[in-house]
Amino acid sequence: MPTNLSASELARLEDLSNSKRTYSTGDYLYRTGDCFLSLHAIRSGSVKTRVLHEDGREQLTSFLMAGEIIGLDAISTDFHTCEAVAMEPCEVCELPFAQMEELSREIPSLQRHLHKIMSREIVRDRGIMLLLGSMRAEERLATFLLNLSQQNAALGMISTQLRLKMSRLEIGSYLGLKLETISRAFSRFQEEGLLQVKARYIEILDLPRLRILAVKS
Amino acid sequence: MPTNLSASELARLEDLSNSKRTYSTGDYLYRTGDCFLSLHAIRSGSVKTRVLHEDGREQLTSFLMAGEIIGLDAISTDFHTCEAVAMEPCEVCELPFAQMEELSREIPSLQRHLHKIMSREIVRDRGIMLLLGSMRAEERLATFLLNLSQQNAALGMISTQLRLKMSRLEIGSYLGLKLETISRAFSRFQEEGLLQVKARYIEILDLPRLRILAVKS
DNA sequence: CGCACCTTTGACTCACTTCAATGAGGGTGG
DNA sequence: CCACCCTCATTGAAGTGAGTCAAAGGTGCG
Numbered sequence: 001m002p003t004n005l006s007a008s009e010l011a012r013l014e015d016l017s018n019s020k021r022t023y024s025t026g027d028y029l030y031r032t033g034d035c036f037l038s039l040h041a042i043r044s045g046s047v048k049t050r051v052l053h054e055d056g057r058e059q060l061t062s063f064l065m066a067g068e069i070i071g072l073d074a075i076s077t078d079f080h081t082c083e084a085v086a087m088e089p090c091e092v093c094e095l096p097f098a099q100m101e102e103l104s105r106e107i108p109s110l111q112r113h114l115h116k117i118m119s120r121e122i123v124r125d126r127g128i129m130l131l132l133g134s135m136r137a138e139e140r141l142a143t144f145l146l147n148l149s150q151q152n153a154a155l156g157m158i159s160t161q162l163r164l165k166m167s168r169l170e171i172g173s174y175l176g177l178k179l180e181t182i183s184r185a186f187s188r189f190q191e192e193g194l195l196q197v198k199a200r201y202i203e204i205l206d207l208p209r210l211r212i213l214a215v216k217s
Numbered sequence: 218m219p220t221n222l223s224a225s226e227l228a229r230l231e232d233l234s235n236s237k238r239t240y241s242t243g244d245y246l247y248r249t250g251d252c253f254l255s256l257h258a259i260r261s262g263s264v265k266t267r268v269l270h271e272d273g274r275e276q277l278t279s280f281l282m283a284g285e286i287i288g289l290d291a292i293s294t295d296f297h298t299c300e301a302v303a304m305e306p307c308e309v310c311e312l313p314f315a316q317m318e319e320l321s322r323e324i325p326s327l328q329r330h331l332h333k334i335m336s337r338e339i340v341r342d343r344g345i346m347l348l349l350g351s352m353r354a355e356e357r358l359a360t361f362l363l364n365l366s367q368q369n370a371a372l373g374m375i376s377t378q379l380r381l382k383m384s385r386l387e388i389g390s391y392l393g394l395k396l397e398t399i400s401r402a403f404s405r406f407q408e409e410g411l412l413q414v415k416a417r418y419i420e421i422l423d424l425p426r427l428r429i430l431a432v433k434s
Numbered sequence: 435c436g437c438a439c440c441t442t443t444g445a446c447t448c449a450c451t452t453c454a455a456t457g458a459g460g461g462t463g464g
Numbered sequence: 465c466c467a468c469c470c471t472c473a474t475t476g477a478a479g480t481g482a483g484t485c486a487a488a489g490g491t492g493c494g
Contacts, residue, residue, distance in 0.1 A: 072335075072339055108318070111322065116292060122335070123290050123298050129346060178451060186473095187474070200472095215272065354482065397441090
């Protein structure tokens with residue numbers, strides 16, 4: 001369900017790439033307003049993207065992990081409309097977009113794949129809109145944790161043990177809530193036996209009940 | 218800035234289309250779960266899309282007008298993940314997607330165009346996420362009205378006079394607010410001399426001040 | 435004309451925010 | 465190795481913006 005690529009597909013795109021870069025925690029992959037030339041494929045590590053408001057408010061728009069493609073928003077305007085920051089040391093391949101377009105004209109399956117990636121991004125954003133527009137705090141957090149759990153499973157890790165790369169402040173910004181609200185929701189979930197919370201280590205104790213919460217509180 | 222196509226570009230896509238359909242108010246262009254075969258180009262009228270929640274809650278995800286392409290979310294899964302409903306009588310062209318892909322392999326400018334349309338959709342959704350995640354009620358409504366105003370301008374209509382096609386309930390669903398909150402915000406804007414509100418006819422009296430509100434309350 | 439739906443408005447409630455204080459790691463330098 | 469500092473996290477108490485419930489007024493369609 002997430003925008004992961006199969007190993008072979010990634011390898012194929014990689015041939016395209018003339019450069020694999022590494023980033024340290026806090027480094028920018030790109031900033032708002034930067035000229036758009038390449039998409040970025042995350043090989044390892046994780047990245048967050050955010051939109052900045054004139055008055056300093058910010059909204060995190062995605063947390064991305066290995067296997068995901070980032071920077072699709074920039075295609076429409078030829079410059080980046082948000083910024084991407086490494087949340088831990090990362091390896092990232094640059095995929096020159098002009099070449100990708102050229103190649104995808106020759107290889108229908110690549111074309112199709114590119115379209116699916118972009119479409120999946122739209123679907124994902126719609127999901128977040130639903131979350132932000134009509135869910136209450138605990139439903140939002142439950143949904144968020146379930147998504148992380150699924151991502152873990154997709155990467156072959158234990159789906160009930162989460163090591164968060166982001167702070168409560170960042171989770172709050174992503175979910176449209178304040179950090180205190182996130183903290184309180186974690187505490188409540190722990191009280192109710194849904195989770196074991198130890199700072200950024202989260203263990204899901206009652207997955208079925210968490211699912212019920214995420215669908216409807 | 219909106220996903221409008223130029224007349225010539227639309228005409229070009231239209232050649233692709235084997236059917237132009239008309240819809241009456243309330244008709245579905247497609248429903249959640251429908252098999253995906255075509256994108257839809259709105260020639261006249263307006264359409265809303267919505268995502269349904271298991272428990273009956275719904276979230277409107279877009280209001281679309283003439284010149285816009287709809288259904289991009291379905292590419293990733295080959296079935297529709299939301300539903301689209303005509304808000305007034307509409308003319309809509311169906312664009313078989315397989316043929317579009319084929320054609321865009323031959324015509325680089327069409328390929329580019331398709332990518333830009335999809336990317337613009339992502340940018341737009343990010344904007345809504347920012348709105349839903351970090352703006353208060355009056356800021357959201359001000360932003361919404363400014364968008365409509367710009368759309369009007371883009372279609373060559375008077376940008377300060379709006380004829381809303383949607384109810385307060387629908388605006389609320391789109392902006393993540395209740396209909397009463399929308400109604401109160403309209404009343405407040407009128408009291409403050411920003412708007413003249415007469416049911417669904419809105420006249421913007423103080424555009425600069427509305428802009429300030431939209432950026433930061 | 436009358437019915438159905440939409441809109442406005444008021445009073446009250448509540449979920450989340452705000453403000454504030456305390457506590458718990460985690461890295462650095464003495 | 466401990467003391468210090470900085471950032472992040474937790475928790476409480478009070479405030480508030482938006483939601484809820486309810487009633488009345490408009491609007492437009494058949």
